[in-house]
Amino acid sequence: MPMLILLPLLLLCYGVGNIHCSTVHDNSGDLKALLDFRQGIPSDPYGAMSNWTMNSHFCRWNGITCTWTRRQWRVLSLALPDKNLARKISCSLCNLTFLVYLDLSSNNFVSPLPDALTNCSNLNYLDLSSNLLVGTIPPKLGLLSHLNFLDLRSNHFEGSIPGELGQLVNLRSLILGENSLSGEIPHAIFNNLSSLRYLYLYSNSLGKALPSNIGELSLIS
Ligand SMILES: *[C@@H]1O[C@H](CO)[C@@H](O)[C@H](O)[C@H]1NC(C)=O
Ligand SMILES: *[C@@H]1O[C@H](CO)[C@@H](O)[C@H](O)[C@H]1NC(C)=O
Ligand SMILES: *[C@@H]1O[C@H](CO)[C@@H](O)[C@H](O)[C@H]1NC(C)=O
Ligand SMILES: *[C@@H]1O[C@H](CO)[C@@H](O)[C@H](O)[C@H]1NC(C)=O
Numbered sequence: 001m002p003m004l005i006l007l008p009l010l011l012l013c014y015g016v017g018n019i020h021c022s023t024v025h026d027n028s029g030d031l032k033a034l035l036d037f038r039q040g041i042p043s044d045p046y047g048a049m050s051n052w053t054m055n056s057h058f059c060r061w062n063g064i065t066c067t068w069t070r071r072q073w074r075v076l077s078l079a080l081p082d083k084n085l086a087r088k089i090s091c092s093l094c095n096l097t098f099l100v101y102l103d104l105s106s107n108n109f110v111s112p113l114p115d116a117l118t119n120c121s122n123l124n125y126l127d128l129s130s131n132l133l134v135g136t137i138p139p140k141l142g143l144l145s146h147l148n149f150l151d152l153r154s155n156h157f158e159g160s161i162p163g164e165l166g167q168l169v170n171l172r173s174l175i176l177g178e179n180s181l182s183g184e185i186p187h188a189i190f191n192n193l194s195s196l197r198y199l200y201l202y203s204n205s206l207g208k209a210l211p212s213n214i215g216e217l218s219l220i221s
Contacts, residue, residue: 027072031058033095034075040088043108048083067098077101081127084108089128094119105151106130113152118143129153129175136160137176142167153200154178161185161206166192177202 038052052061057073059066065077075096086108093099094116102120105127112135113128124146133155141150142164148171157179165174166188172195181204189196 027074030073030075030096030098033090033092034058034061034064036092037090040090040111041085043084043086045084048080048085065101069098074098077103079103080107082106086110089114089133091116093117096120097122099123100146101125103127104131108132110134112136113138113141115140117141120144122146124170125149127151128155131155133157137162137165137181139164141165144168146170148172148195151175152179157181159183161189163188165189169193169195171196173198173200175200177204179204181206183207 034052038049041049044050048062050062052058058064058075059073063078063080064075065079066073067076068074076098077100078093078096079101081103082105084107085104088111089104089109091114093102094114097119099120100122102123102125106129109128109131111133113133115138117123117138118140121144123144126144126147126149129151130153133152135157136159137152137157139162141147142162145168147168150165150168150171150173153175154177157176158181160183161176161181163186165171166186168174169192171193174189174193174196175198177200181201184207185201189199
């Protein structure tokens with residue numbers, strides 16, 4: 001799939017020479033957002049982003065997959081798991097308005113979750129597990145209505161689970177375990193999330209009151 005998406009671009013780039021291909025069908029907003037995201041990452045010990053340079057189109061950078069849409073290349077997926085990246089997840093990531101898939105799991109990001117993540121309104125896969133993220137889970141995450149996989153496990157999130165997550169009607173997996181969350185599990189999660197099949201809340205300080213009928217849900221709390 002990624003190969004099929006990239007093929008026309010590769011032909012284009014080889015056709016006109018590597019140096020200039022980035023200016024041919026560029027989305028400058030996506031390019032700026034990616035450069036700003038990289039700016040927030042002073043530590044990249046494995047060189048995972050070493051080919052994020054202007055010598056090649058951003059669609060060929062490590063971890064990036066693009067889609068051709070409205071006569072532009074747009075970033076569809078950003079996946080850099082397990083690269084020891086630190087420190088900040090830049091807010092401008094949310095300027096990647098076509099982003100569908102974001103996996104920055106198993107790194108050393110320490111920032112709070114950018115509130116503006118909700119601008120990535122097409123996101124359906126969000127994995128920020130096993131980082132050092134702090135603060136509360138923004139209620140606005142409930143606006144990511146296409147989300148079907150949300151994994152924030154093993155961070156330092158505190159506060160309660162926002163009831164707004166009950167708006168994520170397409171969610172199949174909700175994985176919030178191994179944080180410092182407290183309070184009750186919002187009823188909307190059981191009442192509204194009819195697609196939910198996997199709920200992992202293990203190792204938090206959540207209230208124990210669980211509804212008796214949780215249907216097909218496999219729950220690890
Ligand atoms: C992200 O978008 C906002 C609002 O359109 C803009 O002000 C900002 O400059 C953008 N950031 C980057 C790094 O492109
Ligand atoms: C960047 O690195 C990735 C992973 O090593 C590789 O697949 C990709 O082809 C590289 N891109 C360029 C332009 O060298
Ligand atoms: C999010 O989108 C809104 C509306 O398009 C825009 O005004 C705002 O600047 C965006 N925020 C960021 C951080 O890009
Ligand atoms: C749950 O669903 C009901 C009925 O569709 C809706 O009124 C309510 O706002 C939803 N709750 C949340 C937290 O999304």
